[in-house]
Amino acid sequence: MKRITLTRFLIDEQYNRKAVPADLRLLIEVVSRSIKAISTTVGKGALAGILGDAGSGNIQGEAQKKLDVIANEILLEANEWGGHLAAMASEEMEGPHAIPHRFPKGEYLLLFDPLDGSSNIDVNTSVGTIFSVLRCPEGVNKPTEAAFLQPGTAQVCAGFAVYGPSTVLVLTLGAGVHTFTLDREQGGFVLTQQHVKIPADTQEFAINMSNMRHWEPPMKRYVEEMLAGKTGPLGRDYNMRWIASMVADVFRILTRGGIFMYPRDNKDPSKPGRLRLMYEANPMAMIIEQAGGAASTGRERILDIVPTALHQRVPVILGSKNEVERVVGYHQAASE
Ligand code: AHG
Ligand code: MN
Numbered sequence: 001m002k003r004i005t006l007t008r009f010l011i012d013e014q015y016n017r018k019a020v021p022a023d024l025r026l027l028i029e030v031v032s033r034s035i036k037a038i039s040t041t042v043g044k045g046a047l048a049g050i051l052g053d054a055g056s057g058n059i060q061g062e063a064q065k066k067l068d069v070i071a072n073e074i075l076l077e078a079n080e081w082g083g084h085l086a087a088m089a090s091e092e093m094e095g096p097h098a099i100p101h102r103f104p105k106g107e108y109l110l111l112f113d114p115l116d117g118s119s120n121i122d123v124n125t126s127v128g129t130i131f132s133v134l135r136c137p138e139g140v141n142k143p144t145e146a147a148f149l150q151p152g153t154a155q156v157c158a159g160f161a162v163y164g165p166s167t168v169l170v171l172t173l174g175a176g177v178h179t180f181t182l183d184r185e186q187g188g189f190v191l192t193q194q195h196v197k198i199p200a201d202t203q204e205f206a207i208n209m210s211n212m213r214h215w216e217p218p219m220k221r222y223v224e225e226m227l228a229g230k231t232g233p234l235g236r237d238y239n240m241r242w243i244a245s246m247v248a249d250v251f252r253i254l255t256r257g258g259i260f261m262y263p264r265d266n267k268d269p270s271k272p273g274r275l276r277l278m279y280e281a282n283p284m285a286m287i288i289e290q291a292g293g294a295a296s297t298g299r300e301r302i303l304d305i306v307p308t309a310l311h312q313r314v315p316v317i318l319g320s321k322n323e324v325e326r327v328v329g330y331h332q333a334a335s336e
């Protein structure tokens, strides 16, 4: 395969396909630079003293890891001064982060989960970064939370990185999904897979089974049927994987198909799910749909949800289309 760098790919999208304006191209370049910096930091592990707790909590009441804070800082700093953004929002910050007055401002809003899979940092398993790009609503000079509350269908770009055995960057601009791999010697991302497609059928599921007793009946039904295997109602055996890093689970699904579920449960009635809509579910749903898969809460398409809060949580069921549709069907049957 001819070596196509991320920069070359984006230039081609800008000039030949008119699929990306110059300032959005700059935004993606800057985000990819941040991802490179986070990848380098993650790779140093214990040698750089970056493992363990930060000793602080985020707005969601979760203990922050040192790397959550470091990755957040890297993304904020890199994206502040380029003139491509109106504001940023992150899992690790209560409200939007305004662009300081001394820097030029642009027309995009960037949202991110700086470090996804934090529970895996200290055990040396894959973690990642997820991001979503929206347009700042017209006439809004000082974006508040309200400016960010747009449905996932409004995303102009979504992506995620996995810091695994290799560092990969998965990107969509709304016309297919492409994967880039970090060339550590030369320091840049190189296109390694174009127009990724998820098989419509699968026999592999990902869910945290320890929550089973808290699930709703349609989810219990589906998982019980899969566990029943060949002699059960689905008539085949299923395999299970759960990495506890959504980035790594979704990358596996992009690679060989599968269904990923973090459903609604009744552990804490104030939380309708574990994952956050704006910077986890929405970007992943856009990528999955662009790769031919489906993404739903069980009751509605994730990308259609009109957000009510920046840190809103939603149930997430995504991956191979026919399996996601089966789960949606079970939810419908249960409500009839
Ligand atoms: P984060 O580290 O950004 O808070 O997200 C972790 C998420 C997601 O990556 C993963 O699928 C899920 O939480 C794991 O949850 P459990 O620990 O409940 O399995
Ligand atoms: Mn996360």
Ligand code: MN
Pocket (backbone or CB within 6 Å): 068, 091, 113, 114, 115, 116, 117, 118
């Ligand atoms: Mn996170």
